[in-house]
Amino acid sequence: MESYSHWVHGVATIVEHPTRAKSIYHWGGGTVVEQEADTYNWFHLAIPTPTTEGSKAVFLEFVHVRGHMNENARLAEIHIWDGNKRIHTQTCVITDEPVDDEFKLEENVMVTTGVNCCLKVEFLTGKQPIGKATFYGAGGRFLA
Numbered sequence: 001m002e003s004y005s006h007w008v009h010g011v012a013t014i015v016e017h018p019t020r021a022k023s024i025y026h027w028g029g030g031t032v033v034e035q036e037a038d039t040y041n042w043f044h045l046a047i048p049t050p051t052t053e054g055s056k057a058v059f060l061e062f063v064h065v066r067g068h069m070n071e072n073a074r075l076a077e078i079h080i081w082d083g084n085k086r087i088h089t090q091t092c093v094i095t096d097e098p099v100d101d102e103f104k105l106e107e108n109v110m111v112t113t114g115v116n117c118c119l120k121v122e123f124l125t126g127k128q129p130i131g132k133a134t135f136y137g138a139g140g141r142f143l144a
Contacts, residue, residue, distance in 0.1 A: 003061070006048040007139035010067065016042035022130060030067070030136040035123040037072065037131060045138040047115040049082075053144030059108035060087070061141045063117050064101070071096040072131035077120040078103050083113025095124070108143060115140050 010030025015021055020041050025032045035041060045065075050058050063080050074095040080088040080103065087109045094101070117138040123131030 001059075001143040002053070004050065004053070004058075004142045004144065005139055006050065006142065007137050008045050008047050010045070010135035010137045012045060013135040014044040014046075016044065030134055032132060032134045033121075034130045034132045035073075035121075037123055037125045040076070040120060040122045043119045043121060043133070043135060045117045045119075045135065047117060047138055047140045049111055049114045049140070050142055050144070051112055053142075056144045057110050059143045060105060060111050060115060061108050061143055062102045062104040063088075063115070064139045064141070065099055065103065065117065065119065066136040066138070067099040068134040068136075069095055069097065069099060069121070070129060070132040072124045072126045072129065073133045074122045074124055075099055075119060075133070076122045079118040079120075080105070081116040081118065082109065082111045085113075111142070 013031035
């Protein structure tokens with residue numbers, strides 16, 4: 001099988017509940033969201049998705065996420081969707097460090113619609129600074 005990587009830039013991040021955010025800032029390097037303690041939000045990055053390569057079906061192997069969580073933000077969960085079908089769920093605990101992680105599916109999944117990477121970030125109780133999540137991009141490895 002041949003492999004292909006497709007990415008979306010972090011500036012395309014969609015905030016599910018924008019009214020919960022104290023600030024949302026899009027810049028050349030991505031999207032930065034600051035949010036008050038004891039709240040959470042979901043962030044969505046739609047990954048360009050090939051559904052066929054020539055006459056062959058295409059399978060998703062993993063999703064790769066790049067960003068950064070400060071000491072008062074925690075990447076807690078990732079959901080991967082193909083259209084309206086959730087194909088992968090994974091919990092994680094990433095706080096106060098860069099995010100540069102692959103989230104491998106249990107098995108390669110044939111994609112038919114479009115891949116969406118959904119990230120749940122919890123904004124933690126703590127002193128300053130306010131919780132901040134930065135999204136640089138997300139990509140997928142596709143096999144055909």
